[in-house]
Amino acid sequence: MNDKTELTGMESAPKLLDKHLGNTLRHLRLENGLTIAEVAERAALSRGMLSKIENGLTSPSLEKLEHLANALGVTLSKLFHDYDTPKGGAQYVKHGEGMEVVRRGTKCGHTYHLLAYDQGPKKLFEPFLITLEEQGEIFAPFEHPGTEFIYMLEGRLEYTVGDELYVLEPGDSLTFNAEQPHRPENILQMPIRYLAIIYYDSLDSTTDIEL
Structure with missing residues (x-):
């Protein structure tokens, strides 16, 4: 039971990364006014593969990610720059409430x-x-x-x-x-x-x- 629980936890991180990469790629593509077909052609990928990547359904290799980054005119690190960024944690104290x-x-x-x-x-x-x-x-x-x-x-x-x-x-x-x-x-x-x-x-x- 514990082994199964630990395995599930280990598998969740890659899935989250796939979703993050997919969302980032889609955002950059739309920001540049490009279609899936245009980016797929520039990155030497099939449209079906790019669609799966954007939807977080597959884990692309680093080589494919580099091709996609080049196709979108960004660095490879740009695709990861805000992944796993800590959220919240700030302490806000109103005037007179310390x-x-x-x-x-x-x-x-x-x-x-x-x-x-x-x-x-x-x-x-x-x-x-x-x-x-x-x-x-x-x-x-x-x-x-x-x-x-x-x-x-x-x-x-x-x-x-x-x-x-x-x-x-x-x-x-x-x-x-x-x-x-x-x-x-x-x-x-x-x-x-x-x-x-x-x-x-x-x-x-x-x-x-x-x-």
Whole structure:
């Protein structure tokens, strides 16, 4: 039973490829205003054979595919360029709908909205929209794995990385090794909003990151 199921699965991939090639060839032929007879003659194939290929009923050899590609004025790779392309998988977050998460800085007047996430325990990157809501709050320094990129959206903020102090205004960006101590130092103009994107240098990232 299992052997039969596995065989069926193995046979499905060629059938899908045959259908893809047939659809691609038909689309290119019609796009160029050619008939089956015209393309068949150019490719040295019978009309019946070309019809079977376009309908995904037979598996053409590479030699026949090359003749068909030449007859249609395209490269052989053009016939395969969008085969097995991943579909979907994009994460779309509407304005104001990012998932609010709790981090250590939340107690210091931070609001964190996670704008995208990796499924599973390992992370490649994390993009946050951060809002600072309390003027004059003292922030503890943060240290964590990865490289962090900050892009200032609104307000003016003094931000320290290691021993350096930076004044961030709308449009400014800051990139640094996040294993250095870093933190908002002083809020100069409210409201404060900025993007903080963490790229992890390895897949050994933790799930409790401070910014």
